């Protein structure tokens with residue numbers, strides 16, 4: 023049996039930062055990841071990372087902007103800690119070797135980002151995530167740890183009220199193995215692929231969140247799902263706000279510049295949620311293009327402006343959508359972009375289970391509350407990745423040896439063997455597509471009681487179909503058909519939690535927008551949703567929001 | 580604007596070493612709009628025709644570096660290559676795994692040697708404990724200094740260049756274009772304090788095995804231009820060599836490299852025209868002349884006239900017995 027003191031699952035920014043902290047605390051550390059660490063989805067982040075380091079800016083304004091952005095669901099104590107750590111965290115990443123963009127005076131360049139009072143988003147050209155991921159991986163490379171590369175986590179083993187380790191399989195051999203660990207850090211990133219329309223990578227399937235849920239961890243605020251208004255049709259690749267910032271306009275099938283109806287003053291520059299809702303309304307009322315999308319037009323800006331100022335958007339459109347923004351309108355639609363919820367933790371990354379920690383997009387501290395500010399999530403991965411790594415290391419230093427049994431592995435492997443031996447049943451891809459269509463249609467930007475009920479009914483029916491999932495590929499080597507099936511199972515569990523949480527929350531707050539309950543209801547709902555797995559489905563309870571000094575106000579921009 | 584559909588005939592290399600059976604090409608036919616990326620086509624095949632087709636992919640937006648493969652014999656990212664032009668040019672699309680890396684299954688290759696070469700470059704800042712980074716704030720770096728990295732920070736480690744490189748194919752000791760572009764990134768980093776050591780070491784660790792064929796630059800989906808950075812490294816390495824004591828451990832290694840492999844066409848020119856000592860100062864200029872007519876040789880081999888170089892070295896310091 024393999025054994026480590028601290029086992030980090032996931033090697034994006036959150037997992038790597040946790041591992042570095044645990045290594046520095048002199049524990050025996052392993053990282054397990056289904057992708058090579060440098061292929062993690064963190065690398066796709068373009069915009070930047072927030073830190074109030076400018077002279078005119080202050081940590082307090084960063085705190086205020088984050089609290090307000092969260093629509094008062096963020097824990098203020100956590101947000102205060104988070105914003106104080108921002109400056110030192112960015113400086114540390116610079117010292118590790120990150121190549122940030124610079125101002126003429128040699129300091130870190132900053133750009134403005136939505137919902138924030140000052141330009142405080144530090145960036146590396148249009149590839150901030152990649153720059154951070156490279157630097158952190160290269161820094162970690164100077165330390166000693168074990169890497170389980172291209173291993174898929176399937177189960178977290180909890181017994182006697184504490185973590186004992188995990189079960190995972192090596193893609194290269196298909197072999198299921200137990201890895202005993204005193205502490206396990208879940209840093210497996212987002213679950214955007216629950217939706218068909220998403221900006222997330224194909225591999226963002228919430229595996230670790232689901233494994234933690236299976237093991238008894240509480241999931242927090244999963245119903246809060248952020249949508250981005252402008253993603254490319256078909257692929258879902260993100261087109262940044264910059265396109266509208268430069269003067270891009272949205273048009274419906276009638277050729278109308280429809281944002282005038284929804285935001286008469288700021289028009290196309292309205293905030294993400296306003297623009298997303300406007301697009302959905304246009305499409306629902308029959309003014310979308312066939313296939314349910316609208317157009318983003320840049321043509322009027324002229325070839326030179328498009329090619330110099332919007333170079334990267336131009337490349338995306340040409341390379342991935344076959345449209346040339348210089349002459350063609352860009353077909354866009356709103357897409358799932360970020361999950362505010364996740365495995366519930368405190369600011370040390372501790373969950374409700376001894377020895378189990380979570381960090382990054384897979385976790386919910388909560389600092390984003392009902393709505394995340396752009397540039398805060400990269401920062402979150404680093405700040406709370408480190409905290410989770412420190413806490414996991416401290417726990418491992420005093421915990422007794424964990425016990426994994428052969429039966430733990432057999433239990434994890436049994437359903438897989440059944441999937442692989444069925445002679446009839448359904449392909450996981452078909453089941454996945456059905457789930458995605460349901461979530462897009464019924465649990466999207468606008469929510470109503472009847473839609474959510476229908477969504478829940480469908481998700482439960484699809485879960486039934488999944489009981490008959492069949493893996494036709496019988497190979498033990500790099501069996502992606504099996505990975506598809508396992509991921510789909512994980513996402514179906516989380517989809518149910520999202521719908522149930524959204525149904526229960528009879529208010530509109532941040533990204534959760536109930537047509538039938540259009541206003542925020544602080545008296546009843548200024549609290550976090552906690553979901554625990556039971557045989558009957560998710561059992562919901564609620565927890566108060568951490569409060570320090572910021573009175574809830576109406577959120578107007 | 581509605582698009583015409585094209586009929587895509589896609590011939591995919593299939594092999595599962597564990598399952599036995601010989602490698603084969605399997606033909607799939609799909610109707611798709613011409614702008615469809617190859618990756619999307621392959622995922623359609625997985626979803627609709629054969630879920631056992633095996634490949635690496637994740638981001639579908641040319642940023643994670645997972646999906647490099649041979650598309651009609653060129654190393655490219657599947658997610659960034661539309662099918663239309665491929666079909667227009669070749670009539671069909673032949674999909675094979677990347678080269679220079681052993682096969683795992685279908686299009687998935689074993690990247691161990693690629694990652695190891697990257698690690699050998701000591702890809703992290705090396706700093707002198709006596710000259711620490713500024714406490715509590717960022718190191719100062721001007722936009723002009725950032726420019727020095729050129730396009731190397733864009734590298735997504737996709738290994739398309741490694742797959743295309745004939746020097747990798749010929750000599751396992753060659754780190755490959757990506758690793759050398761990475762080395763360049765650290766050599767020009769104003770925060771790094773091992774520049775000299777890096778430049779000296781790399782000369783015995785494969786720098787001069789590069790054939791200057793530029794196939795890596797042609798293959799790179801992110802315009803990192805590894806061959807141009809390797810050229811820069813060679814120039815900087817020679818300049819760095821000029822700064823070290825003659826007869827140092829590194830210098831000996833440097834000379835041995837030339838003597839044994841004889842792949843330093845540039846060096847040969849410089850040596851022949853200026854003699855060894857004279858060449859050091861002239862190196863930069865020599866390169867510029869030479870760069871105008873690059874010779875493309877497919878395989879590293881002992882260059883013609885290697886005997887002459889050997890004689891020069893022999894005269895300077897006799898070859899130790901038992902060497903080679």
Ligand SMILES: Cc1cc2nc3c(=O)[nH]c(=O)nc-3n(C[C@H](O)[C@H](O)[C@H](O)COP(=O)(O)OP(=O)(O)OC[C@H]3O[C@@H](n4cnc5c(N)ncnc54)[C@H](O)[C@@H]3O)c2cc1C
Pocket residue numbers: 031032033034035036037054055056057058059062063064065066067068069070071072150151173174175176209210211212221222223226228229230260359360381382383384396397398399400401403
């Ligand atoms: C297009 C896009 C742009 C963005 N831009 C910004 C931005 O500008 N600023 C900002 O702050 N945020 C941005 N975000 C959000 C931010 O990038 C993410 O929230 C953050 O990077 C998540 O990091 P992570 O470490 O939690 O997860 P990831 O980077 O997704 O890493 C997850 C890791 O878990 C591993 N893993 C997953 N499942 C398993 C399993 N079953 N077994 C083993 N390993 C597993 C994966 O291999 C991977 O290593 C953006 C997001 C997107 C989609």
Ligand code: SF4
Pocket residue numbers: 743744745746747755756788789790791792793794795796805806809
């Ligand atoms: S130029 Fe050098 S590194 Fe690039 S492909 Fe040719 S031999 Fe390889």
Ligand code: SF4
Pocket residue numbers: 733734735736737738739740741756757760798799800801802803804805
């Ligand atoms: S240099 Fe270019 S081709 Fe080579 S690994 Fe990096 S991005 Fe890929």
Ligand code: FES
Pocket residue numbers: 618635636637638639640641642643644645646647656657658659
């Ligand atoms: S899938 Fe990420 S680079 Fe192609």
